[in-house]
Amino acid sequence: MPLTxxxxxxxxxxxxxxxxxxxxxLFLSIAPTGGKLWRYKYRFGGKEKLLALGTYPDVSxxxxxxxxxxxxxxxxxGVDPSAQxxxxxxxxxxxxxxxxxEWFAKFSPQWVESHNxxxxxxxxxxxxxxxxxxxxxxxxxxxxxxxxxxxxxxxxNETARRVRQICSQVFRYAIATARAERDPSADLRGALAxxxxxxxxxxxxxxxxxxx
Numbered sequence: 001m002p003l004t005x006x007x008x009x010x011x012x013x014x015x016x017x018x019x020x021x022x023x024x025x026l027f028l029s030i031a032p033t034g035g036k037l038w039r040y041k042y043r044f045g046g047k048e049k050l051l052a053l054g055t056y057p058d059v060s061x062x063x064x065x066x067x068x069x070x071x072x073x074x075x076x077x078g079v080d081p082s083a084q085x086x087x088x089x090x091x092x093x094x095x096x097x098x099x100x101x102e103w104f105a106k107f108s109p110q111w112v113e114s115h116n117x118x119x120x121x122x123x124x125x126x127x128x129x130x131x132x133x134x135x136x137x138x139x140x141x142x143x144x145x146x147x148x149x150x151x152x153x154x155x156x157n158e159t160a161r162r163v164r165q166i167c168s169q170v171f172r173y174a175i176a177t178a179r180a181e182r183d184p185s186a187d188l189r190g191a192l193a194x195x196x197x198x199x200x201x202x203x204x205x206x207x208x209x210x211x212x
Contacts, residue, residue: 002022002023003021003061004061005061008020011028011036017029022064025040025068026041027041036055038064039052040071040081042071042072044082045080051071053067095134095136096131096133096136097123097128097133108120119166122159123166126159130147136170145191145192148163161195164188165185168183168186
């Protein structure tokens with residue numbers, strides 16, 4: 001008989017783990033401590049497997065069924081849901097944002113607070129929204145240039161160069177920790193717009209010449 005929210009709420013823990021079965025492989029595992037974990041039992045490659053779907057009540061009965069159905073569709077398509085989850089986690093661990101934040105956490109204690117805030121805000125505003133989820137080993141020079149050109153288009157050429165320097169440090173850290181093989185930012189030397197510097201002497205001379 002399918003589970004209901006009422007039956008789940010009333011279910012009590014015992015001195016041994018117990019299972020409350022729903023439908024199509026979904027069940028709720030109740031630990032002696034009272035914790036309730038959704039699991040999906042399925043067969044793949046001739047073997048029985050279990051996939052954790054979250055804890056109750058954080059994941060409701062309806063949400064657990066949706067997650068089960070999504071996993072069932074993967075199995076029907078010849079994809080092992082457990083293997084796909086492991087691959088997704090591995091990809092997340094090697095994403096640009098994950099490694100950049102790891103790099104920042106490691107080295108920022110050595111910097112002054114104002115520099116910390118500047119570096120973090122530049123990454124969160126100018127990098128993470130556009131390539132944060134990309135695997136760091138797969139980011140190419142043209143992809144990085146496209147991100148930096150977004151900064152140039154708002155007239156912040158100096159910021160674009162600073163952000164490239166941040167990227168270079170992150171890529172070098174990824175290389176040192178065996179998660180990337182090269183630094184694509186090195187290929188962008190000469191590709192960014194020049195920074196126009198107006199010297200104070202020139203400004204003063206211009207003001208003096210304009211004064212009657």
